[in-house]
Amino acid sequence: MGVTCVSQMPVAEGKSVQQTVELLTRKLEMLGAEKQGTFCVDCETYHTAASTLGSQGQPGKLMYVMHNSEYPLSCFALFENGPCLTADTNFDVLMVKLKGFFQSAKASKIETRGTRYQYCDFLVKVGTVTMGPSARGISVEVEYGPCVVASDCWSLLLEFLQSFLGSHTPGAPAVFGNRHDAVYGPADTMVQYMELFNKIRKQQQVPVAGIR
Amino acid sequence: MADVLSVGVNLEAFAQAISAIQALRSSVSRVFDCLKDGMRNKETLEGREKAFIAHFQDNLHSVNRDLNELERLSNLVGKPSENHPLHNSGLLSLDPVQDKTPLYSQLLQAYKWSNKLQYHAGLASGLLNQQSLKRSANQMGVSAKRRPKAQPTTLVLPPQYVDDVISRIDRMFPEMSIHLSRPNGTSAMLLLDIWSKSNYQVFQKVTDHATTALLHYQLPQMPDVVVRSFMTWLRSYIKLFQAPCQRCGKFLQDGLPPTWRDFRTLEAFHDTCRQ
Numbered sequence: 001m002g003v004t005c006v007s008q009m010p011v012a013e014g015k016s017v018q019q020t021v022e023l024l025t026r027k028l029e030m031l032g033a034e035k036q037g038t039f040c041v042d043c044e045t046y047h048t049a050a051s052t053l054g055s056q057g058q059p060g061k062l063m064y065v066m067h068n069s070e071y072p073l074s075c076f077a078l079f080e081n082g083p084c085l086t087a088d089t090n091f092d093v094l095m096v097k098l099k100g101f102f103q104s105a106k107a108s109k110i111e112t113r114g115t116r117y118q119y120c121d122f123l124v125k126v127g128t129v130t131m132g133p134s135a136r137g138i139s140v141e142v143e144y145g146p147c148v149v150a151s152d153c154w155s156l157l158l159e160f161l162q163s164f165l166g167s168h169t170p171g172a173p174a175v176f177g178n179r180h181d182a183v184y185g186p187a188d189t190m191v192q193y194m195e196l197f198n199k200i201r202k203q204q205q206v207p208v209a210g211i212r
Numbered sequence: 213m214a215d216v217l218s219v220g221v222n223l224e225a226f227a228q229a230i231s232a233i234q235a236l237r238s239s240v241s242r243v244f245d246c247l248k249d250g251m252r253n254k255e256t257l258e259g260r261e262k263a264f265i266a267h268f269q270d271n272l273h274s275v276n277r278d279l280n281e282l283e284r285l286s287n288l289v290g291k292p293s294e295n296h297p298l299h300n301s302g303l304l305s306l307d308p309v310q311d312k313t314p315l316y317s318q319l320l321q322a323y324k325w326s327n328k329l330q331y332h333a334g335l336a337s338g339l340l341n342q343q344s345l346k347r348s349a350n351q352m353g354v355s356a357k358r359r360p361k362a363q364p365t366t367l368v369l370p371p372q373y374v375d376d377v378i379s380r381i382d383r384m385f386p387e388m389s390i391h392l393s394r395p396n397g398t399s400a401m402l403l404l405d406i407w408s409k410s411n412y413q414v415f416q417k418v419t420d421h422a423t424t425a426l427l428h429y430q431l432p433q434m435p436d437v438v439v440r441s442f443m444t445w446l447r448s449y450i451k452l453f454q455a456p457c458q459r460c461g462k463f464l465q466d467g468l469p470p471t472w473r474d475f476r477t478l479e480a481f482h483d484t485c486r487q
Contacts, residue, residue, distance in 0.1 A: 032467075120467025121412045146412040146453075153453035156463040163464070 002121075002145035003153055003184045005161065006192035007170035008199065009126075009138040017128055017135040024126050024138070025115060027164045033119035039127065040069045041139075042111035043197050046095065046102040063102060064194050065095060068186070076190040080198070084187040107132055110197045112139045121145045122160060129200050137200045140165065141189070148183045150176040225288035232285050236278035243271040377436040381443050417471040417483065418449060428475055448478040455480035 012020045029035075046063045066076045067089070075091040078084045085091075095102060114127030123143040129136045142161060147153040154172055161169045174195070175188045246267055251260040305316035410416050429442045456463050457470040458479045470480035 121414055122467060144453075146410075146414045155456075156453050156469055159463045160467075 001148070001184070001186060002123075002143050003147050003150045003157065004141060004143040004189045004192070005157055005170065005173055006139060006141045006189065006196055007161075007165075007168075007173075008196055009140050009165065009168055011138065017138060021114065021126055021128055021138055024140070024164070025117070028117050028119070028124060028126070031119060031164060033117040033122075033124060036116045036118045038069075038114065039116045039125045040067075040111060040113045041127070041193050042067050042109065043194065045105040045108035047105055049099075049101050049103050062105075064197075065092070066190050066193065068190065068193075071186055074186070076187060078187075078190060078194050080194070084191060086187055110136075110201065112193075114139075129197070131201070136203070139193075139196055141193075143189075150184045150188075222288055225285055229282060229285040229289055232278060232282040236275065236282055239271065239274040239278050243268070243275060246271050373436075377439060381440055384440070384443070414452070414468055414471060417468060418452070421472055422446065425475065445473060445475060445478060448473045448480075451480070457482045457485050459485040 009020065009024065011017055012023065015023070043064050043066045046065060048061055048063075061079055061082070064078045064080075066078065068074070068076070073089055075087050075089050076084060077087065077091065095104075110129065110131045112127035112129045114125060117124040117126070121144060123141075123145065125139075125141040125143075127139045127141070129139050142157060144153055144157055144160070147156075154176060158169065158172075173192050175191050246264075251264045301316070301319055304312070304319065307313070307315075410419065425442060425445055429438050429445070431438050452471070453463075453469055455470060457465065458481055460482065463469055465482040465484065468482070470482045470485070472481045472483050472486045473479070474481065474486070
């Protein structure tokens with residue numbers, strides 16, 4: 001597990017999501033990256049049940065339950081700006097039991113799927129973000145395995161991102177700033193994905209609707 | 213050996229000389245036989261003495277005769293050993309062709325050189341064996357220097373001294389945890405790195421470079437300086453991911469950060485940028 005940066009790649013003008021992804025993967029392959037199977041990150045939204053809300057008199061908080069194919073035995077539960085819980089996959093069953101407190105939001109499932117590439121010590125995952133039947137955007141995750149302190153290798157990561165994202169290189173993820181000099185963990189990656197998904201949810205549907 | 217020498221020499225005289233030597237040896241042994249047998253088988257003391265002396269004289273005469281014969285033959289054979297100190301190659305000097313005449317003296321010179329070289333190499337190997345600089349990629353600690361294998365006399369240090377040096381280095385570099393252990397009584401080992409190969413290419417490269425550095429830093433007279441300078445060098449990797457290459461100014465080259473650190477300036481370079 002190394003330091004990871006998750007960002008969104010805007011869809012190229014006049015191109016579909018699919019075409020933009022292909023463009024990106026071709027660039028990666030030209031760079032010398034090797035294909036290494038696929039990956040998937042999904043996220044489901046829960047909100048606190050109405051019955052428990054009234055007594056406390058505060059607005060309902062959203063909870064996100066996520067899975068990452070990189071950590072197949074784990075399940076992540078996050079609050080926005082809040083704590084992140086890393087649990088076994090059995091946590092999903094527990095959520096069913098907690099129906100009285102947390103209710104699954106309808107049609108809220110959002111996920112990103114795509115190919116996993118290895119380039120030296122970098123792990124690059126380019127995925128198509130889908131919500132229901134429609135493609136909503138492109139996610140790019142870059143992980144640098146050897147380093148576990150985000151502030152140490154950010155400039156190095158940035159240089160790598162620039163090499164294939166060009167002008168769409170993102171700024172430093174917010175989680176990097178939160179944990180100065182601390183060891184980077186899988187939960188930090190999930191927080192980044194959660195933020196990305198939230199951003200994409202708020203966006204308008206992609207004008208040129210990508211077809212899966 | 214005699215056969216080799218006699219090539220081009222009077223072979224017949226040689227054969228005769230050898231038989232002369234045999235004759236000489238047999239006559240000499242007859243003299244000693246006679247002396248061993250002493251005086252016996254004679255009636256009177258006088259007769260015994262007379263016969264013995266006559267016999268002894270005969271024998272000595274034959275020895276003398278054989279010796280003279282051998283001497284005569286040896287003159288015939290010549291003196292090959294003087295003429296050809298380098299065996300057959302000595303014949304080169306006899307070559308009448310003009311442009312080949314310096315060949316022999318050059319050959320002698322080369323022979324002297326190689327002799328001298330062998331002598332010095334022998335001395336050097338003796339010295340090196342004493343220092344026991346045997347190191348391999350596996351000995352990733354500074355352990356190699358501290359291992360009194362085959363009793364390298366100059367490197368056996370009092371344990372107190374070793375402890376002292378290590379604790380000083382430990383205090384020098386608070387970022388690194390240095391652990392000193394003595395698995396076999398007196399020999400101390402420094403645990404710096406794990407033995408297994410890293411999954412990451414960066415660290416494989418760094419391991420290679422560290423092995424190189426172990427070979428680079430050596431000064432048998434002052435082992436503590438060696439350990440300290442190696443640790444200083446190793447410490448420069450604290451900025452492995454933060455330091456751009458001093459030559460090309462970039463972080464990445466072929467997907468790797470600058471993994472090389474200069475031995476003296478500790479500057480970061482890519483493996484290919486360092487030349």
